[in-house]
Amino acid sequence: MEGKEYNDWEQFGNRVKNARNSIGMTVENLADKSNKTENFIQRIESGKKKYSIHTLYQFCKSMKVSADDLLMGGKVEIKEYKDREIIENLLNNCDEKQLKIIKEVLIAICPNFDDLKK
DSSP: OTTSOOOOHHHHHHHHHHHHHHTTOOHHHHHHHHTOOHHHHHHHHTTOOOOOHHHHHHHHHHHTOOHHHHHHOOSSOOSOOOHHHHHHHHHHTOOHHHHHHHHHHHHHHOGGGGGGGO
């Protein structure tokens, strides 16, 4: 790729979509976190829209993935993620305050979680 312009837009879009899905992030969430519109994200993910370095940075920061992985491929696997994997990824990216809120929500919606209140 040396000396040539980057033109792997479709694959980049696939990698963005897969990275987003792998952490259970919706298009709406990524749009909010990166200050973009949902339409903009969808056009990038479909390979129809080019992006700036700033957008790449915002995506990396929002999804906690490296620019190399999005641009060239790498750690971001292309696969279907099970609900448990998505939940684990989400939990791994939460701080203590967020985890406490999640625990309270689970206690509220799951009657068998009453023992966790202790």
